[in-house]
Amino acid sequence: MSDPRGGRPATSATSYPCGGCGARVEFAPGTNVLQCPYCGFRQEIRPSGQQIREIAIDELAALPRKPVGQLAPYTLVCQRCSARTETTATAGLCQFCGSPLVLDPNATGQIMPEGVLPFAVDHDGIRTSLGKWVSSRWFAPNSFKKVVSAESTKGTYVPHWTFDSETFSQYHGQRGEHYYVTQRDGNGNTRRVRRTRWYGVTGQVSRAFDDVLVPASLVLPVDHVDALGPWPLPEAQPYQPQYLAGYYALRYDVEPEHGLEEAKSRMSQVIREDCRRDIGGDAQRVERVNTNFTNVTFKLMLLPIWVATYMYAGKSWQILINGRTGEIQGERPWSKVKIALAVLVGLIALAILLLVFAKR
Template sequence: MEDSPVQESLQKKSCVNCGAALTYAPGTTELNCGYCGHTEQITPSEKNLQELALEKYLNEMGSQSHSEEITMLHCKNCGANQHVEENYKSLHCVYCTMPLIIEDAYKEDWILPGAVLPFQIDQKKAHLIFKKWVNGLWFAPNNLKKAAIDPQNTKGLYCPYWTFDAQLAADYTGQRGDYYYVTVSYTNSKGQRSSRRERRTRWSPASGSISGFVDDTLIKASKQKSGIIPKAVALWDLKQLQPFDSSFLAGFVTEKYTIPLKEGHLEANKEARNIATRWACRDIGGDTQRVSSINMRLRDETFKHILLPMFVSTYVFKGKRYNFFVNGQTGALTGERPYSFWKIFFLVLAILIVISIIVYVSKDA
């Protein structure tokens, strides 16, 4: 395990031709200049994905190894912490659109990301996905469709997550259930005798031991009062993770974790217990299983701080804020949508008028 400090600068690279800030081009390994078109290759990292020893960080935060100071803005409305870039285009929170005050920026240490999953689709494509979805919504407010026209409402965000690895071993006790069928006589509703087959379960005691490697248990590392990313869209192929390189962050907002490593580890332990229970059920066999006790042990625990891509679009309707999310890797979209009261009202009114006309014509006939 490499324990020496790692310093990965988050400073932006400038174009050698015009001096403008270079930004990452999603789906490539290039940095592009939006002004003169100059491109630069991102040099592939020769190091492997960094797994950090968990116990050391839980006890001492690694004596600040693998950590770095970054500039942050804290949203007082929803609680999100966002990394400030020199060319920060919009001083508004990505999640809730509340204004962020540049004078409130502060320095803070963070555990340096061990890996990043680069955006695979760009803002233009993400916005087209969102716009197509909005145009297909029934009873959507006109303001929502107008808002979908402006691509600036769709922002790219790197979201922080923890991943945990461990060797898992557990002893369990429970029961194995095997199905069997019996013929049962009964009287039907007509008073006639009949029979049917019913399934029963024969239970027998079971116990044993299971073990295996738990790989990349994914735990969300940030929380907000609003704008929470739904689980339905928070699905990424972690096999495409790249060793951390700040070049992939250029042109995007980066959110800092607000869920501490210790709290994330507790959530990972809950998931590890669920995994152990599934393994125990598989080991018991039969048609169904019951696990009454499980003694789980984890060793050789490691973790990574990783950044995962998401596009966020925010819309306010009648004082309520709605968030829409497009997965920056897969393009999957989800979100809570508002309804237009007047569109629904006039549709119902039109239906009632048509019914009244039909009834009137039928009486005259």
């Protein structure tokens, strides 16, 4: 089926009508059911019988997929009202009737998700987390608290690559051992000065890495997404589209090959610390590390993030909330008045202390 307006293939997206009132059901955070927000009808998500697989990196070339750069937006057809929605998301809401739309992963042209970590924090939990976060921003304008609300958040599943690998590393470096010498100045005073003797060392370390996470979407700031961790990945479920009902889901725009290079970089930082511990002594220099990565596996996971975007002082600000723990990372405005008052109070306090010491 093609979209007559643009010639782009149109795909029927799965919707979830309510068995009680005919409206719609959505995944209820912290449960294993789909629930109608109107009549309260609940429908259990039954186990699929599938398992979350680790895919050998050697199998990547054989997987059916299109390069990210060749993917066009999807045209989703709502099964409830037949409206068409053009989007790059793999799940969302019909812009006309509000029905959940979930695209069949087989129709995306991308690698299938292996697992999903369902939302556990609902709007009440968001409201609590946001209240604590906003009230702790001491130097934010008072009016800032009025524009941030749980109602403005959008539940979004963000794709992540996870990588496992066994590593064996050989390193070259130096071990430093401190010693002290006594020095005498021109006035006859002595003091102890620390010096370091350096010895060349070589060695080897090994480590097995499990589920090294790399964000697979660049839509949200990667540093903020990383800072939302750690994620309780053992609580993830084998992928089922029902968990996405009522939420948005981003498609990945970072190829797994690029994700693997980033994962190796993150592993290498840990390995260098392993080398330092292995070198021992009082100080360490790691000059060169050669690492062999073996038994590398990967998978695509969907992690839950509440995204709040709000306008303040003519600028757009964004807050991200971990959909499992309520951890918040985001931006906030600064109050010039509060900062100026704080500086003024500090200067007054410093002046008082100087007067006190001057009178002694």
